[in-house]
Amino acid sequence: SDRQKQETGKSLDPYSTDPIRHPALHVNSLKPFNAEPPAVILSDNYITPSAIFFKRNHLPVPQVDANIYRLHVEVLPGVTPGVTPLSLSLDELKTRFPKHTVTATLQCAGNRRSEMNKVKPVKGLNWGIAAISNATWSGAKLKDVLLAAGYRPELAQLACHVQFEGMDRDVTGTTYGASIPLNKALSDDGDVLLAYQMNGEDLPADHGYPVRVVVPGIVGARNVKWLGRILVSQEESRSHWQQNDYKGFSPATDWDTVDFKLAPAIQELPVQSAITQPAEGAMLDRRANEVRVKGYAWSGGGREVVRVDVSLDGGQTWKVANLQSGEKPQPGRAWAWKLWELTASLPPGTQELEIVCKAVDNSYNMQPDTVAPIWNLRGVLSNAWHR
């Protein structure tokens, strides 16, 4: 029967039930699905439409029935026998806890990896500059749920981490997992959400339906989708992605010498910016006497981008771009990117422009000038000046 065929197909290809995607996306990998929007349209919207928000899946998209969905929350099991684990339905998550909405930019650790690949090949998907997007997320505060699950401040001595387990699994049954520092989860100003809405609608399948974690200011990889389980623990997640991936190394470190224990798991990301318009190699109209440059800028850890410098001559001279943002962020809670633009007159007789941008955040960290000195074998944290 058709039904049998479908099930047979499904068992052969765990990706057969993945959702339909927007045809404009540039696909870096089909199975699992990884794709970014065309960079040239990324700066058209301050809030990225969900359909073109970059997709970064590690595994097949799980089919989750929201009617039977449960979120399991445990606080130091074994260590705190008095505490009862919580098991929440989607409806309970929505009704028992206040709903909060946060505008937050997510960025893949591998955004702009292709620039590192040009220096020397690295391991990973060859992302361009658009593995970053901005959305509004609504859900319960993780803090509220942890308190309801019995977390008490006295436990801070025993617990340092909150682990998240996805419902996406590989062929051996291993699920995607990650963790974040507990103090980020418990901070009033941390704004960590168990989100069930993206841009005002139910989460799309590719973005974690029915529930994902949104950890503003922290690398995308910790914003676990299709969230099944939360665990307050003494240790970081034991997952491959927390322990042996998503860490930064020196350019001197190669696959023969790398020791993943020596570097911290990426959490907050460094300051970042890139040029979305004009596209690389674009021809400018000779009759025009000015050029309009557009792009995005963002920094991790809630640090606000305070300036973007743009150069038309490869970094010899600079102009300050105009920044566009949503509401003025509260101090330390600048979770969303800023779009920027600059209209500059063309120097007379210009044959070619080398447009470069670099951003500065409110800790006055700046982007490094060049790619080679930040090159790393995994191709993460690629935030040199964009040119």
Next chain:
Amino acid sequence: SDRQKQETGKSLDPYSTDPIRHPALHVNSLKPFNAEPPAVILSDNYITPSAIFFKRNHLPVPQVDANIYRLHVEVLPGVTPGVTPLSLSLDELKTRFPKHTVTATLQCAGNRRSEMNKVKPVKGLNWGIAAISNATWSGAKLKDVLLAAGYRPELAQLACHVQFEGMDRDVTGTTYGASIPLNKALSDDGDVLLAYQMNGEDLPADHGYPVRVVVPGIVGARNVKWLGRILVSQEESRSHWQQNDYKGFSPATDWDTVDFKLAPAIQELPVQSAITQPAEGAMLDRRANEVRVKGYAWSGGGREVVRVDVSLDGGQTWKVANLQSGEKPQPGRAWAWKLWELTASLPPGTQELEIVCKAVDNSYNMQPDTVAPIWNLRGVLSNAWHR
């Protein structure tokens, strides 16, 4: 009489009562006194001895009689008529509040300004690489004192800043002043101290006797010395140093175009490192087949330095240095520098080494490669790779 002479002398030269200083210091300005230790000895001690801790005075050192000293603390005066201002003697500060000890590195905003001066002259003292030092500080928590002065969480809507006023004054009577964000002051993990001890002894006169603010992770300029008054307010300090100084600008901004309103006051500092040994231009023994390189590394905002890369060939290839620190810092509270060292074999036939270092913190921010693109008219935030 002698006494009259002394008083006449004093009235003519407000610096005549400044303390005696260590003769090893490199003096950048005598009146006010600004000096740094020789860089080559900076990395000899994890805790910098107070006598050679860099001195950065904006005004004459005030003579404060600890027996009549009062610290005045006000919370939104005018706005909160119910709250009674606090006036604390030194003894009350020491006995009414628990004593906390924090190891914290202070860095002048102008550290390494001399490297910017080489690109194009800037305004300010020509600091080398040693306007940074590390000490233990003991005192009351600012948070505890603000709560005792009537600060209540409901006031957070009205107040965003804590202002500090020094007892050092210029000829017109204007005192040194600065402010920090209120959330830093109130955070349990912010570790902001009203310090009355440095390295286990009373504060030296040059470091703020009898009381100074220590704001770990924040630029030296906000760590107000000879503290006279604390004010919780809606606005940042109106002082010259908060409003029209200690801000970062684009290399394109000059004194004709600068608008100090457009940049945020420096608070958290970016990631930093420098080489203390061998000294610049040092001759290495031809017979040695290795070189030992030493230095410091630090980052603002409690971010921990996780790696220092060292190059002997001007940045073409890199080696990872060994880091030395005190106790493992708690997450987000890495207030103290790390000293580092690397012993590397000399490439055969080496005539000259171009030693370079760059640090990475746990938000994976890195130092920019070169000075010119971060050059700014005030010569602050000079944190390019050190070479």
